[in-house]
Amino acid sequence: MKVVAIVDKTGTALDRLAKGVIPYHDNLDYKVIDVHPKRPDQNQLQAIEQECKDADIIDAQYYKSMDMLRERYDWLKKIPTILTHNNPYAIKERDWNDYQIVVANNTVMQGDLSHITSSQLEYIPLTVDHKFWQYNTDWKPKDQVIMVANRIEGKKGIREVAIACAELGLKFVLVGAISDQDYFQGVMSAGNVEFHEQVSDEELKKLYHESKLHVCNSQDNFESGTLPILEAMMCGTPVLTRKVGHVPDLDNGKNMFIYKGDNEDVIKLTEAIKDAVSDRGKLEDMRQKAWNTAKTRNFERRAYGYQKLYRSLISSNTPVSIIVPVCGKPEITKQCLEAIGGQTYDNVEVIIVNDSNEPVKITEELISMSRYPIRVIQNYN
Secondary structure, eight states: OEEEESSSSTTTTHHHHHHHHHGGOOEEEEEEHHHHHHOOOOOHHHHHHHHTTTTSSSSSOOHHHHHHHHHHOOOGGGSEEEEEEOOSTTTTTTOOTTTTEEEEHHHHHHTTTTTOOOSSEEEOOOOOTTTTOOOSOOOOOOSEEEEEEEHHHHHHHHHHHHHHHHHHHHHEEEEESSSOHHHHHHHHTTTSSEOOOOOHHHHHHHHHHHHHHEEEEOOTTOOSSHHHHHHHHTTTTEEEESSSSSSHHHOOOOSSEEESTTTTTHHHHHHHHHHTTTTTTHHHHHHHHOOOOOOOBBBBHHHHHHHHHHHHHSOSOOEEEEEEEEEEEHHHHHHHHHHHTTOOOOOOEEEEEOSSSSSOOOOOOHHHHOOOEEEEEOOOO
């Protein structure tokens, strides 16, 4: 089965999600192509034309890129497509029934997509690499708070956290990419800010391990994640966050601090951060409970979820060959054929490959009990 995943840009969260499942898609011909939604370059379009025309399924991880490509190439509309909404934008603006399956990555978005009628609506949560974001067993944090933002802009509520940290005498570690230069300068003016741009994952993991608290202060209806929340939880860094994105799905009342104030309310935010960092015992307990939650949100589980959807899109007319290696022991062969006969898929053939010096005795009984055609290949060892 050939599956082509389409993302917005190399290195983004969507790109990391799509590429993160590659080790668990080794049974597929699985490609990831980045396509800018407004200004695709010639190499990106050439990759689409080369890889998608013989694809069995398109896995669209960004609706704007996929919408643009469908306007450009009519033939793309004929390929079964899964559309994943990885952000809350525009989900109520149309019905999305032009896609065979629509996936939401948190339950709030799943509810907002309940107006879908013709398409199949599914839920697959966001995940991170549980093998990389390792739990810090020897936690000796510095007096610092960390925020990670793909885009440093006002909707993230970063400046308010910087001011709160300055008020509390905490170093504020900011990791991300500058989207709004004026806003960024306002953040830096708070003082005691340590900025890291385009750090490696190894460097980021070290910063998580050194931090006393990870904060997410985004405004309502802006996030679907964020992924740094999961990364921090996996690393054993306590999290303080507003109830945005997938936080309602993760929060069990004991594994993170929930800040219920407005993201622009510096006074209440300062109080929340102060309360969070002041109780070492509570932080230690929260670290373990957070890890127990985050460890289930891994790439392997995500890959399994998508493969179930891929299989559901393949036509029931697709022929399947079931190969049964045999080396004597006719009773085991009989049990195997009985098990195969219990399957519900119709378009199947059974191929018995005999690896013994004795021919397989396919009796009338075996043939009659099989609902599928049987043929034997003699492969003398």
